[in-house]
Amino acid sequence: MRRSTSITRLLATAALALPLVLPAAPAVAAPAAPARQLSDVIPAPVETRPDTRDAFTLAPHTVIRTSPGSTTARRVGRQLAETLRPATGYPLPVLPAHSTPLPEIALLIGGVDARLGPEGYQLDVTRRGVTIRAHTAAGLFAGTQTLRQLLPAQIEAPDRQRAIWRVPGGRIIDYPRFAYRGAMLDLARHFHTVDEITAYLDLLSQYKINYLHLHLTDDQGWRIQIDSWPKLTTVGGGPGTGVDGVGPGFLTKADYRAVVAYAAARHITIVPEIDMPGHTNAAQSTYAELNCDGVAPAPRTDMAVGYSSLCIDDERTYRFVEDVIREVAEMTPGPYLHIGGDEAHATTDEEYRTFMARVLPLVAKYGKRASGWNEVTQVDPPTDVVAQYWGTGTTNADLAEAAARGTTVVMSPANKAYLDMKYDATTRLGLQWAGHIEVRDAYDWDPARRVNGVGENAILGVEAPLWSETLRSLDDIEYMAFPRLPAIAELGWSTAASHDWESFRTRLGEQAPRWRLQQVDFYPSPQVPWT
């Protein structure tokens, strides 16, 4: 749990005028922490070439320079300065790049190998400074997250520390294995506030996660404002909603847009999910006309699944669905709109097919690419529909067939990537229907070798879902996500060849002091040598 919320912190730092006078250097009495190595990073970089004769030390007069004329590079520079100022106490002014004798951290667009792609970066550390180069601001941002981990852990402290702010010398060349590296947060079973979501985004961005999927609707609650159906939130998301009736709340459109913008500033894209045709009791208990018999069922706050279904043969259903898709698409700049489609056990196969044949084109009509849980592959969807695999097995004929036709897949196998599964039988939070998932279980699998017939070319990426039946607070979220989230992040970013449990668990252990300083309530797994 953090002391201040991310948004309030952001506003406070934005209001800070840059001091023009350089403070005196602090009296240095550095505690002996083991020196960072260039490879001590999660996710593991593609290539590291350490030069142990060289190193850069951040100084009171260090400046941050960014590509002249690039407002996005300048923004990354400002964010880096805001990250490094509290612990160093240095002013770290952000200036346009030009040749200068001052020690500097330069963030430069261009001048690098094409293989870095849209999210890769090259990081060079010499005595004179740190230079990060990338094709885009997203790549620069990724590079700054690496730089952050290369600095001593105290850099995460909220107040001024005495330390030698040394960055190990050499070069890193780094880019992701998969384009989609996601996390998911369930707002339906228990609502999570904007401050909790943005706090989670802060953590995700440190591990180069680039998508946050928000599960916005389910049987127990509707969490996103829809103007044309206003009772969805006031009733469906109102008092008494959520598992056990204790997780009410919803995002207004302004809240949602604030989350989208906060994520975008960290190069994370929001994927909204409206789950249908099942998991719809909150909508159906709010609006009687969404039921075949015209009778609204009672609200439900239990954890059962698979009992609800929209009325497949009623035109009013499609007016509702189109209104919702239109309004959600309109406030979502990202390319994907997730339509759920899981566990529709109250819907026959024929009805499911009818429903998807009506609804998938609506997503396209409003300019979005549909994604859905892997059940959508049962209807042979168009190949631009992304399938999210949540099964526990290594075979799935529909998924393999869809992959063979060109469908791309996000891998979220429930027995590996579900952050809501208990670590072991003693875990206070979480469920265990897919088994217990210790850190090594979350790490030791290959997304491109998980399901027969769904190989590297079919994989868009990975996602770590966090369902919130048992979770309430940010502390709860953190406890289930850490340390497994970084494991999934590494599977999404790092090469298959670099996969190595011993290396990973050592690097993971070194994250602990950072998490303590950020007040992240992590699970101290016995599998990890915690620092």
Ligand code: TNX
């Ligand atoms: C299955 S995974 C669900 C969710 C539950 C989750 C709990 C999936 C697509 N559906 O409705 O919240 O298990 O682990």
